[in-house]
Amino acid sequence: xxxxxxxxxxxxxxxxxxxxxxxxxxxxxxxxxxxxxxxxxxxxxxxxxxxxxxxxxxxxxxxxxxxxxxxxxxxxxxxxxxxxxxxxxxxxxxxxxxxxxxxxxx
Amino acid sequence: xxxxxxxxxxxxxxxxxxxxxxxxxxxxxxxxxxxxxxxxxxxxxxxxxxxxxxxxxxxxxxxxxxxxxxxxxxxxxxxxxxxxxxxxxxxxxxxxxxxxxxxxxxxxxxxxxxxxxxxxx
Numbered sequence: 723x724x725x726x727x728x729x730x731x732x733x734x735x736x737x738x739x740x741x742x743x744x745x746x747x748x749x750x751x752x753x754x755x756x757x758x759x760x761x762x763x764x765x766x767x768x769x770x771x772x773x774x775x776x777x778x779x780x781x782x783x784x785x786x787x788x789x790x791x792x793x794x795x796x797x798x799x800x801x802x803x804x805x806x807x808x809x810x811x812x813x814x815x816x817x818x819x820x821x822x823x824x825x826x827x828x
Numbered sequence: 829x830x831x832x833x834x835x836x837x838x839x840x841x842x843x844x845x846x847x848x849x850x851x852x853x854x855x856x857x858x859x860x861x862x863x864x865x866x867x868x869x870x871x872x873x874x875x876x877x878x879x880x881x882x883x884x885x886x887x888x889x890x891x892x893x894x895x896x897x898x899x900x901x902x903x904x905x906x907x908x909x910x911x912x913x914x915x916x917x918x919x920x921x922x923x924x925x926x927x928x929x930x931x932x933x934x935x936x937x938x939x940x941x942x943x944x945x946x947x948x949x
Contacts, residue, residue: 755935757873764923764939765873776937808873812933816887818863818875 723747723814727821735828740796742824744809749789753813756785756794759823760805768807769794796826804828830854830938832924837943844914844947850907850924850940858882858902861932864909866920867942876922877909878932885932891917914947921945 724747734740744754756769767776769785772792782797796803809821836848850862864876877888877898886898897910907924921942928937 753933757936759873764942765936766939767928767935767937770928770935770937776935810873810936812935815878815933816875817889818878818933820873820875823872 723750723811723819725809725811725819725821727809727824729824730822731825731827733827734799736799736801738799740799740803740826742794742807742809744787744792744794744821746790746792746811746813748814750811750813752788753811754785754787754792755810755812756783757808757810758803758805759808765808799826799828801828830926832926832938832940834922834924834940834943837922837945839946839948840914841949842915842947845910845912846914846945848909848911848922848924848943848945852905852907852924852926855926855938857900857905859930861927861930861934862900862907863925863927863936864898864907865923865925865936865939866918867923868920871920874920879907880932881930887932911945914945916947918945919947 726745752772754772757765759765773785806823806825831853863878879898895913899908924940925936926938927934
């Protein structure tokens with residue numbers, strides 16, 4: 723299963739609403755996760771099962787979608803949100819595929 | 829607190845071998861499948877391999893199949909990745925990853941800090 727993530731990068735202002743999309747090459751139901759990776763640090767799980775917020779993750783992060791089309795949203799961009807974000811499908815193994823990533827900048 | 833600590837990364841020549849280790853703590857290791865994910869410097873994430881809780885099932889990405897072998901020792905809370913016939917394309921940070929629930933395919937809720945493998949002549 724191929725995961726097409728867009729855009730590959732974006733620039734936004736503090737307080738902006740930011741959205742990233744991820745499209746699967748076939749139906750993956752809601753088997754979709756979103757990760758945040760800051761420079762020099764391992765990725766961190768933010769959203770699992772397409773729309774569930776991982777424990778301890780701020781509520782400004784959200785996810786939606788099912789089937790082949792998914793969206794990740796930051797409702798109000800904060801300085802600490804500068805990072806690269808990845809989607810990942812886990813409906814089909816192997817492999818567990820990641821999207822290409824979206825670099826979010828201020 | 830869940831901790832995953834990788835070790836074994838090094839500089840190796842093309843065609844060489846390397847064995848990575850991951851020591852786990854803070855959770856019941858044999859309740860979970862474990863994965864390896866890698867990331868070439870400045871590039872995206874690439875899933876490498878998974879092993880079931882009982883070592884009964886293993887899967888690999890096409891890029892490493894036949895060259896890499898994943899294993900685990902539940903008594904030692906340890907995960908391993910034997911890497912043979914290395915090429916420059918294998919240069920990457922290698923992360924040991926725990927799934928959130930039992931099962932081979934599940935969200936990755938904890939990651940190690942990564943260990944760097946550099947394949948260079």
